[in-house]
Amino acid sequence: MSSPDPNIGAQRPVIRQLDDAAINRIAAGEVVERPASAVKELVENALDAKATRVEISIADGGKTLIRVTDNGVGMTADDLPLALSRHATSKIDGTDLLNIHSFGFRGEALPSLGAVGRLTIRSRTADGEGAEISVSGGEHDAVRPAALTTGTVVELRDLFYATPARLKFLRTDRAEMQAINDVIKRLAMAEPFVTFILTDVSQGKSRVTFRADAETGDMFEGLHARLRSVLGKDFADNALPIDVIREDVHLTGYAALPTYSRGSAVQQFLYVNGRPVRDKVLIGALRGAYMDTLSRDRHPAACLFIDLDPTRVDVNVHPAKSEVRFRDPGVVRSLIVSGLRAALADAGHRASTTVANETLSALQPEQTEGRVYQMDRQHRGNGPAYRAPETTMGFAEMTPDMSGRVDVVDDEPRAEERPLGAARAQVHENYIIAQTENGIVIVDGHAAHERLVYEKLKSQMAENGVAAQALLIPEIIEMSDGDAAQLLSVADDLTRFGLTIEAFGGGAIAVRETPAILGEVNAEAMLRDILDELSDQGSSTLVQEKLEAILSRVACHGSIRTGRVMRGEEMNALLREMETTPRSGQCNHGRPTYVELKLTDIERLFGRT
Template sequence: MPSRIKILSESLANKIAAGEVVERPASVIKELVENALDAGATDIRLEIAAGGRRLIRVSDNGHGMSREDALLALERHATSKLLCDRDLEAISTLGFRGEALPSIASVSRLRLKSRENGAVEGTELYLEGGVVRSVTACGMAVGTEISVEHLFFNTPARLKFLRSAQTEAGHVGDQMVRLAVARPDVAFSYTSDGRELFRVTAGTARQRLQKLVARDAPLFEVAGETAVLSISGFFAPPHAARSTTAAMFTYINGRFVRDKVVQHAVMQAFRPVLERGRYPLLALFIKIPPEEVDVNVHPTKHEVRFRRQHQVHDTIHAVLSEALSRSPWLATGRVPEIAASAVPSPVPAPRTAEPTGHRAGVQQALERFMAAPPSAAPRIHEPPPAYVRPVPTEPPPQTGYFSALTVIGQFQAAYILCQSETALVIIDQHAAAERVRFQELRQRVLAHRIESQRLLIPDTLELSFAEADTARRYHGELGRLGIELEPFGGQTFMLTAVPVLVADTDRVRLVRDLLEELTGLGKSSAFDSVLDDLLSRIACHSVIRGAHPLDRRQMEELLRRMDRTDFAAHCPHGRPVSHELPLSEIGRFFKRT
């Protein structure tokens, strides 16, 4: 009886491999440009036609290839970047699989021209559907040029899934921006259908991000390091936030990634300053020893795994939170051109001449409240990880931005109207009071002054196996939160005590949510996020709501409290707290300027 299992032909195997690597023209460009960067190129030029379907041409000035290497590069699993099994555990190059070129060649008509330094002439190869048709000598400068024509000409099923030329060209542009932001030391140019869309010369990371992404938005620097991890990058103020993650550029050892751990840490740090549904504009460069991260997860190499996931998460969150806590726009809405750094510097960052209501971040909150009388209540919230090098903070100004405003009155018993020297300021009194109460509650937590209340009649919780295991493993941490869960046999637990702040709420649901997040995310990230959810809910229900008349003394006291806390531009639910109408804008409306 003949065997039903057959070995695939080389051509079919290459097409299957291409399906994993070559999704659209943009993915072809990613592989070719990454190869150019690995080859030491300092100038990379891209030209496409018809969105990349008719032509993709990548030229570089890297070290080039000999005739023998050029032929070997088109064989599957042929690479110069790995020599033994050990190399796979510490990958330091962008490419390493040896699959990209043969996969691309199998679904296109490919022309490769390359010349290495010292060679008299270059080599030109022409392949059609992965089959070598010609090998000739050619004259060219040192480097490599690869032309991919008629992509998917022999796989019509893949061709029909491509979008319009304009859409594909847009994806190509986005891919080139991600690559260019990663390597500001390399010059890039991108031409589509004969029209140059961008050209950037070698420069600094700030210059590259400003030109390609931030445009007119100012950028603030962030930096920090631990024993095994360093972070650097830039972020823009809240008004530059986007409705998608398209402007979030995160890199691991120069490789662009979309990692859930990294994105969660970023969003957790930006939560106090961004409206819900908005995402920051930032570029974050994370350097970590290659053996601490696994990039061999997926052929596209967009996914990674960290050996110390929680440390990576907490470091990113702490460094960004520290930089954001010193951001000057929190009170004024205006962003002076200053830079903030999360590592100590012998020269302090310049101070803006305008008064701001900003208070220092977590570090100063700890210093203020550690001086308070000790409480019998246990400590429930840790400061940023000790392994992050803190930044020396400056004492807060005596008069803050909001305290310096002159109260005009109330509008619709819901908005406070104020004036500064140059603007009319409108404050949503509920959002402001909610934000102040949230910050005050959070500072109580930092000061170890949260109170726990024992339940006269304990609540019974029937937990899943995973939740029960989490409740046992994190019994101590839950106790520090004021939550006491006692085993009652099997997966049944008795809730005997809760924080006073949540005694009259749906406490069982809160505890279940906490256990669920601890199970999915790990204790450090879950505690921070759930704690903020809890405090924001309490704050919302414990302050003035809707129309509520206030006298001048009450309005002025609210303004002073806004300056006394670590204030932010939005309430915990994402609503803006204040809006500023400059005098010049009012003058233009009334045609006075």
């Protein structure tokens, strides 16, 4: 309990109007949290000005200098003082705050930056003359002429000098520079046809830390090339194109294969109408799309763009504009889940190329003395030189406890031409060695068959529905009216998975049926968990996850066990089924079911290149 207010009985507080400088400093606390926030606002202004080239120069992590130069449409001398006025913008007229087509629209960034730093703007239009204006701590100078080409240069020095307390909360120069780097990369992925150059000019040295030149081609080609430039070759090689539309909501972008998963969510990039956002509905949908292909400690990688009518999404939720609110979040979520699952299913047995690369890096060939091979060594010593035996044991003559040869079955001529090749051997009673036209494939027999069985069980459940067991006495669960209404709003979805609930008066919920495959269920605990998911993400996949977890365990116990010797026909049948089964490139936990090694890579291991 707080102590009594010592001001009780004193003179009544007087309501007063704050001056513009104080208002702008308060606004800066929301808009500009750190140097990366200032960079984001200035670069977005450049993009709104139709710039095709944006150059950013940073010194000391943005604490002493942030300079953004663009070749956009520019501003006139009359525009410059107005641009530094609070809530002055050229991007909306104020009549419709939901119909937003630009990055910025609030008119807060420039006056906020001018209130906490030393800001200078130089700009010129294509048919006008250059002009310059400066503001320091909220105090404006007069507009004066300036020499420059078409475009705008915004220079911010000594950020937070007017609010020195904020400087104490900034991190090291290196950490702030990394945050700026991340901001530029996110914007570069949103605008693949714009050139971005980020330069660190600290301590009098100039070093380009990020560069992405404008791409060419159509939207998908340009985006793919930009993702290769920003996220790297591995992501680009293992990403699936996404292009689906439903109810006038368009989802595009690229999503990586499950076997290219990451240890954290660092490669999840989500955009709404071109704006980078962080939204729990979208993140939950992305997680749900990979639900039965990744374990909980792995995270999918994706760069997704959602385009819809601006009036169906509110971007005016927070001054930083990084949060959005959808009018129909369920439509957006279901589009992401179904679109990504369809793309993963179409990928079939494909696994990421990084699996083979990691395998090759784990293989350590014997280090020789300057690549002197055995045949080149001169014999030394008094003993006889080594001679190969006159008769050697062939592959087919190996004993049962060794690897054994497998002949291709007659009804599969040229099976090596198939994606997973022709089975040649089984080693350690689990791993299948198959030969392709240009390499070999090593298959984890148990993991592969587990995935095949699991996909069959899921298909059967989708076709026949989930068997429900009726409770002899319905379980009545008391909760608040709001919680009960939230659960009843998804009652139809729960019924599809065998969980039947209905209102029982007031805030009570009656549980009539539970999924039979789950056996005895603590209905109240399940409903509470579902309610938590609904409150946190706006939707719940708890019941589906529990059902699929049961199916996964059934598949594990019903699949080929390690230690069983397989015939050639069985191995080839397994390979052919993998080629036609969705998501067979990874097991139920996201691990790869096979590794493909190219012959050129194998030869490199033995120094034959």
